[in-house]
Amino acid sequence: MGDEMNGTAGEAGASGWSDPKVAGYLMTLTYACGAAGVALGVYGYGTDGAVKGLHYACILMVGVVGIISGIRHTVFYRSDLARMGISEGKPFFQWETGFANLALGVIAVIAFFAGWGGGAEVALILAYALYLALALSLVIYRRVSSKSLDAGVIFAMVMWAVTVGFMLFFGIAAAVSSELSLF
16 A cells, blocks of 8 residues: 555656546546536526526536546546646645545536535535635645746636635525525
């Protein structure tokens, strides 16, 4: 178990476990699912109102994205570390991140298929949006303080922020439409 647990980022092309391309493909898949969630959420919002828009957005933007991200951070953590250019002695932050993504993603899928309703989906999408916004703030801090910004990184961070913005919009619009109270 020693080598599997060290979490050292591997070389590109080394193996599926440490090849950054694997995490890159999974990351692209999360972008596609998130974009589909935005599109279906906007469609649902425009045709059937805020709660339906949230319903469509939550399954993809929280459920599917959360599960894929969880798998990327836990099963393919070496690949993800290599993708980010990080070498770590122990990958616990990757696993913690993965577990958080998986937890929210699995509960969002259950809420969708079990018909828990708008209140549960509002809570899930707002919780995930807050989690992603806080994670983005850490990434921005790390990138700015290490002066490791380039056009690709800036574009990814802007898209991340736009996604969080849509999640907040869907959640708040559905909460207001459903007359949910904070207290």
